[in-house]
Amino acid sequence: MEVxxxxxxxxxxxxxxxxxxxxxxxxxxxxxxxxxxQLHLPGINWAYHPTDRDMIRLEEPEEVIQLDEIxxxxxxxxxxxxxxxxxxxFLLTQYLQIEKPLSSLFLVPGRKxxxxxxxIDFQPKTEAFQPKRNGxxxxxxxxxxxxxxxxxxxxxxxxxxxxxxxxxxxxxxAWQSKTGQTINKSRWLAYCVxxxxxxxxEKFSTDLIQEL
Amino acid sequence: MTFFTLLYIRTNRFSExxxxxxxxxxxxxxxxFEKDESKLNFALKNLSPDMRxxxxxxxxxxxxxxxxxRRGETSLSLFDPPYAKRMLKExxxxxxxxxxxxxxxxxxxxxxxxxxxxxYIGTKSVSPSKTKTNTFKARFKDYIDTxxxxxxxxxxxxxxxxxxFIYRDMTIDLCRKSNYFTVFHTVDFSKSIQTIQTHISxxxxxxxxxxxxxxxxxxxxxxxxxxxxxxxxxEKMELIKAIRAEKNMGYKIIRMTEMKxxx
Numbered sequence: 001m002e003v004x005x006x007x008x009x010x011x012x013x014x015x016x017x018x019x020x021x022x023x024x025x026x027x028x029x030x031x032x033x034x035x036x037x038q039l040h041l042p043g044i045n046w047a048y049h050p051t052d053r054d055m056i057r058l059e060e061p062e063e064v065i066q067l068d069e070i071x072x073x074x075x076x077x078x079x080x081x082x083x084x085x086x087x088x089x090f091l092l093t094q095y096l097q098i099e100k101p102l103s104s105l106f107l108v109p110g111r112k113x114x115x116x117x118x119x120i121d122f123q124p125k126t127e128a129f130q131p132k133r134n135g136x137x138x139x140x141x142x143x144x145x146x147x148x149x150x151x152x153x154x155x156x157x158x159x160x161x162x163x164x165x166x167x168x169x170x171x172x173x174a175w176q177s178k179t180g181q182t183i184n185k186s187r188w189l190a191y192c193v194x195x196x197x198x199x200x201x202e203k204f205s206t207d208l209i210q211e212l
Numbered sequence: 213m214t215f216f217t218l219l220y221i222r223t224n225r226f227s228e229x230x231x232x233x234x235x236x237x238x239x240x241x242x243x244x245f246e247k248d249e250s251k252l253n254f255a256l257k258n259l260s261p262d263m264r265x266x267x268x269x270x271x272x273x274x275x276x277x278x279x280x281x282r283r284g285e286t287s288l289s290l291f292d293p294p295y296a297k298r299m300l301k302e303x304x305x306x307x308x309x310x311x312x313x314x315x316x317x318x319x320x321x322x323x324x325x326x327x328x329x330x331x332y333i334g335t336k337s338v339s340p341s342k343t344k345t346n347t348f349k350a351r352f353k354d355y356i357d358t359x360x361x362x363x364x365x366x367x368x369x370x371x372x373x374x375x376x377f378i379y380r381d382m383t384i385d386l387c388r389k390s391n392y393f394t395v396f397h398t399v400d401f402s403k404s405i406q407t408i409q410t411h412i413s414x415x416x417x418x419x420x421x422x423x424x425x426x427x428x429x430x431x432x433x434x435x436x437x438x439x440x441x442x443x444x445x446x447e448k449m450e451l452i453k454a455i456r457a458e459k460n461m462g463y464k465i466i467r468m469t470e471m472k473x474x475x
Contacts, residue, residue: 007228009307019226062225063263066309069299071270103306109262118308 011060019060022049027175027183028121029056031192034171035096036117038164039088039156043117044106048178061116064106069135077142081112086143087152089117090136095160095201096122102135124191131204141212149212153205157198165193214239214323217300218314218332219247221255221267230312231255234271235333236278236300237325242444244325245278247271248333259310267311281442322446348400348441349385355468356386356396360475364388364396375421382418385439392432393422395463396471401443401452408451412438419463436463437474 002015011021023029025048036043049055065071077083093101104118143149172185216237220230233255234247252271256264297316304313356366368387372380386396397418399411419436426434440452455465466474 005226007226011225013226060308063260064309065263065266065270065311066306068303068306070274070303071311100302103303106309107266109260109266111262113262113266 019062021058021060022052022055023058025049025054025056025179025181026121027172027188028123029119030171030175031168031188032096032120032122034167035092035192036119038159038167039092040159041085041088041092041117042115044119046119053179053181058119061106061108064108064116067102067105067107069102075107075113075139077139078144079113081110081114083139083143083145084148084152085115086136086139087149088156089115090134090140091153091156091201091205093120093134093136094131094204095197096120097125097127097129098122099134105136124187129197129200131201133208137208143212146209146212149209153202153209156205157202160193160198162193165189168192214319214321214328215297215300215316216328217304217316219271220312220314221252221259222310222312223255223258225310232314232333234274235329236274236313237328238297239325239328239444240322240446240449242442243278243281244444245275246325246329246333247275251334263310270311325444348398348402351441352385352398352439352468355471360472361386364394368395370418370421376424377417377421382414384418389431393426393434393436394475395419395422395434395436396439396474397437398439398468401440401445401448405447405451408448412455415463416461419461423462433462435474437471438463438465439468439471440465441468 003012004015004017006012009021010023011019013019029046033043033046044061045059047057049057067075077086080086089101089105092098098120101120104120106116106118108114108116140149168189169185172183172188176182214237216235218232219234219236221233222228222230231251231254233252234245237244252268256268259267300313301316304315306312353366356364364386365388366386368384370378370382370384372378372382375382384395385398388394395418397415399408399415401408403411415436415438419434422434422436426432438455443449443452452465455461464474
């Protein structure tokens with residue numbers, strides 16, 4: 001693919017004036033994209049790099065706001081098209097023990113705004129699972145209709161089922177063939193579909209919903 | 213210690229065109245946020261209407277938030293999260309959106325925010341409405357306008373003839389008389405040192421007088437609070453520290469936002 005320009009951050013424009021960003025291929029990012037898809041959360045489009053096996057290619061969004069602890073405050077749940085996605089994302093970042101989830105949230109403006117979720121490079125962790133509140137919860141608090149939070153909670157625990165484990169397995173195989181890099185498949189699968197962690201998170205979420 | 217970050221609007225990510233529209237700084241623990249209206253409006257013109265609305269709102273809220281801390285309307289300590297140095301360092305790494313921060317700059321010296329702003333952003337554009345400053349008394353009045361302070365008398369009068377130690381009528385900002393007096397009285401530390409000193413002396417007289425009355429009437433000693441809000445002047449900060457360190461004064465010095473914890 002012909003690359004016309006590439007700026008200092010590595011964002012490129014191709015001959016069709018599409019924008020992309022090439023980043024290092026990490027299994028965490030690839031599996032995170034799969035989690036987003038499974039939970040019906042809109043993630044950044046990506047593909048394995050056409051020529052470089054160490055890289056993946058992201059379709060860079062054109063005009064977005066990248067959230068952080070400060071800019072996060074400018075967003076209210078009632079200004080979002082799908083406020084429930086906030087809660088699904090909160091649960092996902094808890095489940096995968098992601099420390100700083102806000103900077104991976106992009107806001108796409110509109111009459112009502114929408115989220116676009118960046119790919120996060122997570123790693124299977126060995127330390128004890130301890131769900132806790134993070135910056136995303138301040139967005140969740142603004143959701144007036146508590147029913148949609150409960151629905152997001154229920155669908156989260158339904159969607160991460162055995163079938164999802166099978167999809168992860170296929171993704172592991174694709175990863176190995178596309179990048180030529182081997183990964184500890186059983187470790188990744190055990191971490192991504194961990195019934196104990198899911199159970200603990202479900203209990204935490206149930207208690208949290210009572211308080212919200 | 214000073215640290216600051218510049219806030220940019222990136223009008224075109226691919227040509228890397230960006231406009232510095234505001235500055236967020238910590239000068240000796242005091243947060244500052246200032247934007248240049250004309251640069252901001254120029255930058256916003258280059259964005260889509262929806263994005264314009266969103267960015268404008270974000271900047272307005274940031275401005276409001278930082279200045280709320282400065283006015284003492286929130287109990288958030290200065291440069292606690294979300295304005296902590298660590299956090300500002302982290303956010304400066306996120307550069308994929310329209311609104312982005314520069315790296316975090318640090319200085320050992322204390323410098324004037326106005327000079328810093330002029331150096332990096334430009335001359336301050338003062339809108340006519342901005343020149344109308346809200347006084348501390350007015351902010352205090354807004355703050356106490358809640359159910360929490362409903363049992364308090366606002367502008368409680370102390371008649372010189374009825375209270376010891378005072379020789380002309382005095383007014384207390386907020387007072388409640390039950391089994392003891394609970395008093396909140398503002399001292400505006402944005403005034404001159406001389407004026408502040410006069411107000412502190414008056415407040416001490418009020419405390420002494422009410423303590424005497426309480427003793428005569430068989431009431432408890434009372435709770436007396438001198439209320440202040442943050443100031444950027446170093447000598448005044450020192451004065452606040454000195455008052456705080458004094459022992460056995462019979463009163464406490466507290467921030468306006470702490471009042472609700474003492475009711």
